[in-house]
Amino acid sequence: MTPTDVAVLAASCTALSLFALAAGLLLSGIDRKLAARMQARVGPPVWQPFLDTLKLLQKESVVPAHAVPWLFNAAPVIALASSILVLFYVPVGSFPPVLGADGDLVLVMYLLTLPALALVAGGFASGSPYATVGAQREMVTMIAYEFPLAVVVIGVAWRLGAAGISHPFALQSIAQTPVWSVTGPLGALGALVLLLVLAAVTPAELSRIPCDTPEAETELAGGLLVEYSGRNLAMFSLSQAVKTLVFSAVAVAIFLPWNISSLLAVPPALAAAADLLFFLGKTFAVSFLAVTLVRVAMARFRINDLVRFYWVYLPVAAFLGLVLLMADVAAAHLLGVIP
């Protein structure tokens, strides 16, 4: 790598980080506003999360006496850093992933678990019984949703591989060849099932109602985050906002990767901007359907109901999608589409 390459990389990473923070906070503002409107409330202004973050950053960060200070303080940094890091591997609009050559969807899946692990570590490090119960619940939730999520990812990548795509796990190649373009009707149905499974995993991945058991305000008084305040809490809430954006972006990259500039007669100078806006629109739509709509329409799961849902019902659905994809490939072979 030449120094220029490094400088370009650093600049684009910084720009992307700032974009992630801004877009994440905007997304959470929109989420709060829309949820409020659906609950017959006025709701806070869309820029409220920005003000909240600014306020929290100015406040004292209290470390409880029973906490393990270094872990307690490191957890929010790790959570925020890993949330932002995911975005470097995901295509944003028509921009290819910044670090796309060095990592693929499997890495992204591991990175996505990092903020949750940081939360667990921070929860255990707080030395509060509420946070401990919350951390235990977060671990159980993670174990529960990882399996259906893995089935979705592997299913899509396997189908792309079967269609002869060279690097089926690389997000760039997934984004360039939408899964719908290689499947027949059976496969499209299977991919649709996997899309729904991914949507069902989203609230658990993001710890939102009905899967906000680790934080459960009325039960655990904030659970994992109960001892966090000031700058540390701001970083956790930023990481939550960024993670919402990033997870929606991954879903968009896997299932809805189209760009708009090729369809519209946009001047080339504006093509990137149009694609970026379209990308934001897609991620906001995904997060609205999978997060906001779900969280206003449901009560909180008990942890055992949550595990049953993610271990029994969702894997069954995911396997069904997988079987449909396999049948699709078999049908293609039988019909002689693929030699």
Place this chain on the structure above:
Amino acid sequence: MKEETKKAPYRVPIGPNHPALKEPVMFTFEVEGEVVRDVDFAPGQTHRGIEWMGMRRNPVQIVHLTDRICGICGVVHSLSFSMAVEDVAGIEVPERADYIRTIVHELERIQSHLLWAGVAAHELGFDSLLHLTWRVREDAMDVIENLTGNRVNYGIVQVGGVRRDILPEQHPVIERCLDRYESLLGTLLSFFLDDATIRARCRDVGVLSRENAIGLCTVGPTARASGVNVDLRQDYPYAAYGDLDVRAVLPGQYLGKTHGDVYDRIVVRLLEIGQSCQIIRQCLSEMPAGPVTAEEKLPKLLATCKKAVGEGIGRVEAPRGECLHYVRMEGKDSPAAWKVKASSYSNLMSWIPMLRGAQVADIPIIVASIDPCLSCTDRVAIVRDGRREILTKDDLHRLSVEKTRRLQG
């Protein structure tokens, strides 16, 4: 040994202040994983000495003090206290006043049950339902404001009657509100009872068996949800209830089977909203004409109270169950004794069997399911040398024996 210490249940304190609790009470849970092994609780965190204040005031003043015992039961305590004083002083309440008391009492039940339903939804993490129920609750609050001039602390009940009449032009206001609730009831029932997540969280959660409900002297919706057929309005009618047909609402009537769980408590409370609408309708159509108070002139009323000697009780079916006021007058301005027993006092003990074996996640909804009102309940807190003391049954027995000896001289 090592195994045992590892597995030993750990203590989770919940309270005195915690988001799950709307009022201060101190819980100590013995938790093993997510399961509650044992539980103890200590009320008495919100004792305000209202009885002490009351014993230095005359009955007309105390009525307004009773309004402030509870923020939701604005009429229950004042009605119950007035009935106790009327009992002592032999004051006959005019029939129309009884009907007005009943109407406001039932409107209060509607708003209280709706408030509870919203809180229950919030405890389950279902905030949309909280906002929707509290929005429809405003209708009842508006009508109460129209009738009494206040949204809380109504100040409508007076010893010997009520302070305001219901005018003919107010009838349509009440009826419009009742129409709205009656058309809404089906929607509310389906929102709460047909929702899969609420059913999963409430069915067979916090079960109180019929035997426990009777044995622990539970009252109100908590007892009725366990299939105990008690309702003061049916068993010992007061105010205008003797003229109306009121039957206790039991979950078995609606679902065919009684579980005694949180779900049944939702059923009972929601159905009671419909029942209250019917009662108010009946009151409006059958309300006789006449005065609304036995004695309009307060000095004359006070003189009657001052002359009274003896003891009296007033029992009222509050939204949470039976509320009892005991008053003893000894020919002075202020009562010689005044004791308030709020409905939650009778219901609190039912927490223990409900919470044992429950999951940590179910604690908030189980605690909320009896609709606890701790500021109504807390009458005593013993603090000596900066330390809180708990009086056991033996202590209380010893104290009573000592007092009896003292009185005998």
